[in-house]
Amino acid sequence: MAKKLLLEKAHVPGIRYYDTYRREGGYRSVEKTLKMPPADIVEEVKKSGLRGRGGAGFPTGMKWSFISKPEGVPRHLVCNADESEPGTFKDRYLMEFIPHLLIEGMIVSSFALGSNTSYIYIRGEYDWITDILEEAIAEAKKNNWLGKNIQGSGFDCEIYVQRGAGAYICGEETALIESLEGKRGNPRIKPPFPAVKGLWERPTVVNNVETLAAVVPIINNGAEAYAAIGVGKSTGTKLISACGNINKPGVYEIDMTISVEEFIYSDEYCGGIPNGKRLKACIPGGSSVPIVPANLLLTTAKGEKRLMNYESLSDGGFATGTMMGSGGFIVLDEDQCIVKHTYTLARFYRHESCGQCSPCREGTGWMEKILKNIEEGRGQMSDIDLLWDIQRRIEGNTICPLGDAAAWPVAAAIRHFRDEFEWHVKNPELCRTRNYGLAHYADPIHVPVTA
Amino acid sequence: MIQFDDKGLAKVNEIISRYPDGKQKSALLPVLHLAQTTFGGWLDVPVMDYVASLLKIEPIEVYEVASFYSMYNLKPVGKYMFEVCQTGPCMLNGSDDIVAYIKEKLNINVGETTADGLFTLKVVECLGACGYAPMMQLGKTYREHLTKEKVDAIIAECRSKAN
Ligand SMILES: Cc1cc2nc3c(=O)[nH]c(=O)nc-3n(C[C@H](O)[C@H](O)[C@H](O)COP(=O)(O)O)c2cc1C
Ligand code: SF4
Ligand code: FES
Numbered sequence: 370m371a372k373k374l375l376l377e378k379a380h381v382p383g384i385r386y387y388d389t390y391r392r393e394g395g396y397r398s399v400e401k402t403l404k405m406p407p408a409d410i411v412e413e414v415k416k417s418g419l420r421g422r423g424g425a426g427f428p429t430g431m432k433w434s435f436i437s438k439p440e441g442v443p444r445h446l447v448c449n450a451d452e453s454e455p456g457t458f459k460d461r462y463l464m465e466f467i468p469h470l471l472i473e474g475m476i477v478s479s480f481a482l483g484s485n486t487s488y489i490y491i492r493g494e495y496d497w498i499t500d501i502l503e504e505a506i507a508e509a510k511k512n513n514w515l516g517k518n519i520q521g522s523g524f525d526c527e528i529y530v531q532r533g534a535g536a537y538i539c540g541e542e543t544a545l546i547e548s549l550e551g552k553r554g555n556p557r558i559k560p561p562f563p564a565v566k567g568l569w570e571r572p573t574v575v576n577n578v579e580t581l582a583a584v585v586p587i588i589n590n591g592a593e594a595y596a597a598i599g600v601g602k603s604t605g606t607k608l609i610s611a612c613g614n615i616n617k618p619g620v621y622e623i624d625m626t627i628s629v630e631e632f633i634y635s636d637e638y639c640g641g642i643p644n645g646k647r648l649k650a651c652i653p654g655g656s657s658v659p660i661v662p663a664n665l666l667l668t669t670a671k672g673e674k675r676l677m678n679y680e681s682l683s684d685g686g687f688a689t690g691t692m693m694g695s696g697g698f699i700v701l702d703e704d705q706c707i708v709k710h711t712y713t714l715a716r717f718y719r720h721e722s723c724g725q726c727s728p729c730r731e732g733t734g735w736m737e738k739i740l741k742n743i744e745e746g747r748g749q750m751s752d753i754d755l756l757w758d759i760q761r762r763i764e765g766n767t768i769c770p771l772g773d774a775a776a777w778p779v780a781a782a783i784r785h786f787r788d789e790f791e792w793h794v795k796n797p798e799l800c801r802t803r804n805y806g807l808a809h810y811a812d813p814i815h816v817p818v819t820a
Numbered sequence: 821m822i823q824f825d826d827k828g829l830a831k832v833n834e835i836i837s838r839y840p841d842g843k844q845k846s847a848l849l850p851v852l853h854l855a856q857t858t859f860g861g862w863l864d865v866p867v868m869d870y871v872a873s874l875l876k877i878e879p880i881e882v883y884e885v886a887s888f889y890s891m892y893n894l895k896p897v898g899k900y901m902f903e904v905c906q907t908g909p910c911m912l913n914g915s916d917d918i919v920a921y922i923k924e925k926l927n928i929n930v931g932e933t934t935a936d937g938l939f940t941l942k943v944v945e946c947l948g949a950c951g952y953a954p955m956m957q958l959g960k961t962y963r964e965h966l967t968k969e970k971v972d973a974i975i976a977e978c979r980s981k982a983n
Contacts, residue, residue, distance in 0.1 A: 443840075455907045455946040486838075493853070493891045494947050496960045529838040534849050534889030537945070551848030551881075553888040569843055610951055612909045618951035656908060656946075697950070699909050713908045717945045 372598060374586040374606045375579070376622045379466040385501065387508035390469040396514055398588035402477045403522040410481035414584060416592035418604035423449055423540075423577030424655060424695040426679055429584075435564040436482055437572045444572045446484040447549065448475055448581055450491040451533055451540035455656035455717060456697025459608035460578035462620040464491075464498050468505040472528065474581040476514055477588055479526045482574055486527050490545050493534040502530050537721035541769050542575040544723065555723050556769035579608050599625040603678035607696055613651075614702035616640035625678035629653070630667050632677050633700065646702040649807050650786075653682055654694020656714050657774030659781030660707070661691050662810035670814065687781070703807035707789050711782040712740035718775035729772040732763040736779055743790060746797030753790050757783055786810070822870045828858055832874055844875050848885055851875065852892055861901075862893035890944070898933040898940035900978040903957040904966075906943045909950035918954045918966050919943060925975060938982055939975075 383389035390396075402410050415430025436444060448471065452460045464471055471489075479487045491499055506528050509515045517525045531549055533539045539548045543557035546568050567573020583605060587595045596604045603625040612618045615633065617640035623632065632638045633648065642648055648663040668675055670689035675681050679693045701710065719733035739756050742748045760776035767773070783790060788808065793800045824832060832851055839846040851871055852863065859867045863886050872879040886892045902922060906915050919941075923929060926939050933940040949955045952964035963974055 452948050453946060456909055456950050458948045458950055458952075461948050486840075488838075492948065493849075493889070494957055494962075527838075531838075531846075532850060532853060534853065535891035535944075536889050548849065549846060550843070551845035551875075551877075551885065553884055569840065612950040612953065613912045618953075620951070699912075699950070701912060705912060710908045710911065713906065713911050717907050720945050 372606065372624055373622045374590075374595075374598075375463060375470065375582050375608065376467070376620075379463075384467055384469075385505070387469065387505070387512060390467075391512070394589075395469055396473055396509075396512075398473060398585045399476050399480075399514055400520065401588055402480055403520060403524060407481045407483060410477065410588070413592045414481070414587060417587040417595040418592075418602060419580065419583055419587060419595070420602070420604075420679065421577055422579035422583070422607065422696070424454065424657075426693060429576065429580055432564070432576075433478075433482060433574060435562070436574055437565045438483070439572070442571055443485065444483050445568045445574075446475065446479045446482050446487040447542075447545065447568060447573060447575045448487070448489040448578055449540060449542065449545060449575050450489050450495070450578045451537075451545060452495075452578070453492055453537040453540050453721075454695050454697055455714065456612060456652060456699040457610055457655045457695045458612075459610040459620050459696055461495060461498060462610070463578055463582055463608065464495075464502060468501050469509065470582045470585055471502070471578055472505050472509050472514075474584040475528055476509075476519070476526060477584050478574075478576070478581055479528075480524055484574075485525050486529070488549060488568075489528065489530045490539070490549055491530060491532055492539075493532045496532065499530050499532055506530070536723075537717075538723045538769075538771060541771060544769070545575060546573065553723070555725050556771075558768055600676070600678060601680050603680060603693075607677075607693075609677070609696045609698050611639050611698040611700070613698075613700035614642055614646065614705065615700050616643050623677055625676065627677050628667075629675045629677055629682075632698075639698075639700065642700065642702050646704065647807055647811060648700065649703045649705060649810055650701040650707060652691070652697075652699040652701075652778070653677075654692045655697035656699070656717065657777055658692040658694040659687055659690075659777055660711075660785065661689075661781070662785050664811055664814050665689050665785070666691075668814075687777070688784075691781070703811075704804055706744070706804040707782055707786040708740065708744045708793050711778060712737065712744045714778045715740050715775070718771065722771060722775070723769075726767040726772065728763045728766045729775065732759050732772070733775050735759055736775070740779070743793050744800075746793065746800045748790075748794045748797075750791065750794050753783060753787065753794070822859060822866050824854075824858060828854065836875075845877050845881070847875055848877070848882065849889070852882070852886060856892060860896070861899075862896050896933075899938050899982060900958060901940045901942060902974075903942045903944045903947075905945065905947050905949065905953070905955055905957075907946040907950075909946070910953040910955065913953035915954040918956075918968075918971065921968050921971055925971065938978065 419429045420426040539554040544554040548554045563573040669684045715737040719737045724730045760779045763772045764776040789805045835847045868882040872882045954966045955964040
């Protein structure tokens with residue numbers, strides 16, 4: 370059984386409420402840190418090796434140390450609970466079952482950063498979770514973990530929950546800040562970075578739900594103990610939300626040493642693929658990371674077992690690897706159609722593009738249309754090259770990374786599944802009645818032996 | 821006359837108090853949510869103008885926000901809105917069949933409302949419930965692991981609540 374740091378207590382009856390949470394050792398990290406100099410907390414988080422869990426994997430301690438501290442200007446911590454990347458539903462799980470863990474992590478982080486007013490920006494559809502969080506905040510406040518002069522320390526802190534209103538782009542940190550200011554979610558051009566000019570032009574740190582929750586075990590057990598879990602630069606534990614064609618979809622806390630194969634097939638995690646079907650492909654880190662066929666998922670191009678961590682998943686770069694992303698693990702069985710799946714993702718990105726930059730606004734719509742045509746047997750061979758060309762022109766040419774996020778899934782699908790696209794073009798009738806199937810996508814790949 | 825009652829106004833003021841002085845525009849999204857649930861499930865122009873006056877901002881600042889976010893309805897919708905997710909992970913688990921079944925049961929197309937004004941069918945993109953697919957949002961709740969039987973039960977539940 371892997372060591373759990375975040376979800377260990379998530380199923381203790383009553384843990385959603387303060388009394389049980391406190392009885393189980395909750396809020397100890399606040400007691401501990403209120404006696405520490407804030408800079409030492411930042412140092413501790415740096416030493417833990419914690420990387421942002423929102424998708425980009427940026428080292429959290431380093432991000433915190435960048436926050437500027439101009440005299441007399443308030444600073445803010447904002448928790449990113451927008452969670453809208455297809456395949457990702459881990460933050461919801463954490464907030465729903467153990468909301469006080471997030472609140473506790475936010476109090477410690479607010480103290481470390483000097484934020485007296487912190488916000489949780491949650492996607493608007495998570496309406497009932499907003500209630501759960503607000504109740505937890507009220508309980509914490511009643512017990513003086515929030516409010517004025519917390520536990521006699523002299524530190525004041527309030528946390529407010531703000532609901533979004535249905536816009537994936539508001540997960541991008543500068544769009545989130547715009548939205549929190551009551552505007553459309555149009556990403557800002559960086560620099561200036563939020564650490565210098567964020568919410569209301571004040572220094573701001575935006576962190577993911579899981580990142581802020583992980584601060585609690587880091588403080589409680591110490592940075593060394595946290596860093597001792599996992600391998601290399603993948604320290605601590607990671608929440609993975611697993612979905613698609615698996616027997617046991619759900620949220621799993623893993624230590625990042627297990628193999629992808631174990632994650633998919635063992636009963637402790639996904640429990641294999643339903644109805645005895647075979648694995649065709651997987652998007653292991655949320656919809657924007659490259660899709661890989663079964664053979665490149667389970668082993669790297671070098672023939673090594675692929676592990677569920679940042680380094681191993683990205684081994685081989687975009688040519689043969691993928692990414693850890695937000696941990697949204699989507700499994701496709703042998704009967705699924707890559708073209709159709711890619712089309713739904715392209716439609717998603719077209720729908721979510723804010724429209725500020727033309728490569729993203731025009732390119733996402735164009736890709737969606739072409740993919741729909743190919744999927745429905747109305748495509749041409751030249752369309753496949755056209756798709757490749759469009760995605761290449763979007764990537765790297767936009768204000769925010771949504772453009773890349775829209776381009777990568779299309780690029781990876783063509784890179785690895787080109788013959789499935791071609792089959793659609795060549796068999797316009799047949800492709801409407803059946804799917805291409807597994808083909809050779811699970812076959813062992815030839816590993817060139819170098820002398 | 822469009823106006824929050826005392827309780828609604830108190831809520832608006834509480835929301836405004838979450839932000840620094842002069843930053844009351846930050847209250848726009850939460851106040852629009854409140855206005856939408858209070859005034860019939862959608863945001864008519866007079867409602868948006870009222871919100872602008874409450875927050876002391878220009879009406880255009882409200883319109884541009886209301887039209888950007890998909891959860892704000894700019895047209896009337898049925899009493900019960902079925903918002904079925906159709907993105908990749910839900911598609912893998914049969915969301916197409918669920919949409920088709922609801923269309924047939926309610927005899928409407930996507931984007932339409934039943935003649936009695938009870939039901940609207942909408943397809944939406946990923947709602948963060950991919951592991952519990954197929955699914956839909958119904959008001960404040962998520963209905964997950966949908967089957968035809970479950971859809972029948974949900975329709976019956978709404979009908980009986982409406983009576
Ligand atoms: C289009 C887009 C959507 C994003 N959505 C989310 C999201 O839903 N949740 C999240 O935490 N980060 C999201 N991010 C990443 C954030 O911009 C930011 O990097 C993150 O919140 C930082 O927190 P972390 O360092 O703790 O990961 C998104 C980024 C982009 C470009
Ligand atoms: S890349 Fe797309 S989503 Fe990002 S700012 Fe440009 S148009 Fe908007
Ligand atoms: S794809 Fe439907 S909830 Fe995520």
